[in-house]
Amino acid sequence: KAGVTQTPRYLIKTRGQQVTLSCSPISGHRSVSWYQQTPGQGLQFLFEYFSETQRNKGNFPGRFSGRQFSNSRSEMNVSTLELGDSALYLCASSLVPGQPQHFGDGTRLSIL
Amino acid sequence: KQEVTQIPAALSVPEGENLVLNCSFTDSAIYNLQWFRQDPGKGLTSLLLIQSSQREQTSGRLNASLDKSSGRSTLYIAASQPGDSATYLCAVLNQAGTALIFGKGTTLSVSS
Numbered sequence: 549k550a551g552v553t554q555t556p557r558y559l560i561k562t563r564g565q566q567v568t569l570s571c572s573p574i575s576g577h578r579s580v581s582w583y584q585q586t587p588g589q590g591l592q593f594l595f596e597y598f599s600e601t602q603r604n605k606g607n608f609p610g611r612f613s614g615r616q617f618s619n620s621r622s623e624m625n626v627s628t629l630e631l632g633d634s635a636l637y638l639c640a641s642s643l644v645p646g647q648p649q650h651f652g653d654g655t656r657l658s659i660l
Numbered sequence: 661k662q663e664v665t666q667i668p669a670a671l672s673v674p675e676g677e678n679l680v681l682n683c684s685f686t687d688s689a690i691y692n693l694q695w696f697r698q699d700p701g702k703g704l705t706s707l708l709l710i711q712s713s714q715r716e717q718t719s720g721r722l723n724a725s726l727d728k729s730s731g732r733s734t735l736y737i738a739a740s741q742p743g744d745s746a747t748y749l750c751a752v753l754n755q756a757g758t759a760l761i762f763g764k765g766t767t768l769s770v771s772s
Contacts, residue, residue, distance in 0.1 A: 552703075581758075581759070581760070583760070583762075590762055590763070590764045590765065591749065591751075591760075591762035592762075593759040593760060593761065596758045596759060603756075603758050604754075604756065604758035604759050606759065638703055638704065640704075640760075645756075645757040645758060646691055646692070646753065646757035648694065648706050648709045649694070649706070649760060650706060651696075651703040651704040651705070651706075652703050653702055653703040654702075654703050
């Protein structure tokens, strides 16, 4: 059974640009969550989707957005990139909310 | 606001030692608690999940306990091996089941 797949693995952007990250959950999993990991702040919750609905969002500015498709795949978008957005972005999926979350290897985003 | 603290931040032990990693959280209204392992440059691997109604879970050389009333969890690793070297993260799932709140982790180094 394939795990959570995140693409791309690495991304380099410049300030002011926008970026879209993709996450394919484990087959059959309907809940997808996104997290940002930085050395200073650690792992922070971004948002959670279940059945194409965003059910919760963390304390991040509106530049961070996401969506979930009918096949449970999810994308997150960051507009007007800032240097501080450099981080490892992790996606996790679970069968339904409350079940164990399984993580992908992440997308490492670097802002120049 | 839920806060998760892990002590110690780093730990170095010789191979074969038994060790305990600590996790504390400020709000006892949790859905469950999960322990993860993260290797450098990788995503998170789920080790153990304890439901809020449970007291402990075991998997091989790992044993995790949960005392919800005092806001504490411990991860016990028996007979440590060099392959156990990694960062161990504790996370609580909020009561709505929508967001994992993480501690900053304990980085473990096991020398042979």
